Every structure is written in structure tokens, then in C-alpha cells.
Amino acid sequence: MTKQKTLEDIKETFGFVPGFFEDFKWDDLALSGGWELFKKFELSETNIPLKWKHLIALAAAGAVKCPYCTKFHTAAAELFGATETELQETAYTTSLVGYFSNYLHGRRYPLEKFDEELNHIVKNFQAAAAAGKA
Template sequence: ALADDVLIKEWPLFKKYVLGESKIPAKYREMIGLAIAANTRCPYCTLFHTAAAKLHGASDDELQEIYFLSSLSGRWSTMLFAQQYDLEKFTEEVHKIGAHLRK
């Protein structure tokens, strides 16, 4: 179990940033949390953020999309890392893609 002083210090932060008002709407905040939980493979966080996202109105279709989108981070990160893809080159490519999409 957590020591009492840990919970005392953590609870106000959790309440403020997870349960409180934010510039990010609660549904989106929980969907972000779910994507992160999926990537870190945390069953506790996945359960919590799935339930919280549903509580805040996330549909099953939205959750399915989050599952897919969150899988991209792990997959592409693995492929780029395994190839030792140059970070500066990748940065340039991302900027070019952004410039093209803004046209």
C-alpha cells in the first residue's frame, strides 16, 4: 500500500488535473489518458481512463479510434528506432509535411 503521505501529496494534483476543470474538455482529457495508458500498457490506467471517458460521453466508436491511434506511436517509434532513422532528417520531413498540408 502507498504510504499515507504519498496519497496526501498526490490526491490534490490528481483532483486538479484529472477530475477538475481544465482547458481540455474532460472527454478528450480521458481519451488522451487512455492513449497514454495503452502505450505504457498500464491495466489500472487503461481501466480508469476507459471508464472516465465513457462517463464523459465517449462513444465506443471514439474509443476504437483511440485504440488504433495510440497503436501508431508504438509501431512507428519501433520502426524508426530499429532503422536508426536520423532525427534531423525526420524533423525536416515533418516540417515539409506540415507546410504541404497548410497549402
Template sequence: MATDVKATQKTDVKAIKQEVKELFGLVPTWVNEMPDSALGGFWSLMRDFQLAETRIPNKYKELIGLAVSGATRCRYCTLFHTEAARLFGATDDEIAEASMMAAHTMGASTFLNAQQVDYEQFRNETLQAIAYARQQQQGQAGTTPRPNVDTTAHA
């Protein structure tokens, strides 16, 4: 029985690598280095979630991936997600904003954790602040929307 399972795995791995090649034009070296037992799950998630059309547009998923990659300091993922974000239409400005959002979040997280801010107090204050902001938005719902103001200096 173990032989049958192993034969099936080899067939699946071959089919997976063919799918990868069809999508990317090659099978990257790191894919060939991945253990056969992990490749199926990894590829399924990449193909059916990361690269597929889901509720979150692909551009946004790749910008999220870029932000996480920057925070975890993975240059491999940073390169992949930057180029994939561009493939899905992200501009250099959007890429820079995603990177800055990651930096801002990491900075705030570092401060809050290092200061050992009380989580329950933080939670309560956050929910209170969001409820207030939501109430302000709803109060303005019947008014004329405020235009986006360009704060950059005009030449």
C-alpha cells in the first residue's frame, strides 16, 4: 500500500510542476527543492488563493504580501510580492504606501509591546475611538462629501 501512495505522490508532483511551468514559464529551483510531501499543499494555496480571483483583489493581496514580507524581512518574498503587485496593476506609489504602512504598523507594534501597554485598556480605547469615528461618519452621511484635498505644494 505504501508503494501505491508513493507512486500517486510522484504523479501529483509531476502534474503540479507542469502546472507551475504553464503558469510561470519555468519551474523555479526552489519549487524543485521543496519536499514532495509539502508541494501539493503549498501549490494549492498559492494557485487557489494567492493567485486566484477571491474576495480581495489580487493587487491588494500582493500589497499585503509585500507589507508582511517587509516586516518579516524576507527579501525573496519582498521581490516576489513587489513584482506580482506590479503584474496585477499596482503603481510604484501604491507599493511605497504598502511598504510605509508596514513600517508604521511595525513601529507602533514595537512601541506598544516594548511599553507593555495594557491590552484590555488598549482594546477598550480602540473600540471607543472607532465607535466615535463611525458616529462622525454617519453624522456626515447626509452632508456633501468632503473632497479629497491635495496637500502637496503646486508648482
């Protein structure tokens, strides 16, 4: 897509061309490629429903502490139907990943032992599901 067509598509989609896309004008591929990826994976249904996709992205944004991404994915998740409780749970779940990661790294917990324990946990859940208990 040409630079002009890309900018027109962005304007048609958003009602204007946001500055962060305008800033990509230095290179046709950076602009058109970035826009095509953004449009497909941030604004369109793919294998992951849009609400889930933006909750996942919000978790990643929180983990890397990106204020731009956090604002965008919160607004997008809400736009696609996420509730306040789902946003809260997403943030909480993200914090738990960091919590346990920090603890396991800090304790230098053996990865091989963790793998063995994880296999046991998975088998236990599979057995419970097969027995109708999960």
C-alpha cells in the first residue's frame, strides 16, 4: 500500500491520523507494514476474540510498564466488552505472574524440579477432569 493510501486508510478507520502513525512517514514500509499489522492484530477478529486479545495485551502492557499500551488496551478492551472486574482480574493475574517469578528467581528454584512438579500438577488436573471433578 502506498504512503498516501495507508494514511487515507488510517484516517478512514480512526477519523484522523494519530501522531504516532504520522511519525512513521519517514519510510513507506514502516508506515504501511506497521499499519497492516496493527489493523489486523489490534483491530480485527483473528483466532482470538478482540476482548480477549486486548486483555492479553493489557497484561503484557502492565508487565512491561508501558503507559501508552496500558491506556490503549484498557480502552480497547472496554470498547470490545470487557467489564471493570475483567480489567481488575487481568491486572491481578499479571501481578501474580510477577510475584511468583520474582520469588522463584530469588530462591534460584531448580528449573528441573519445577518441570517435574509441573508435570505432576498437569497429570493431577487431567485425572480430576477425567473423573468429572474439575
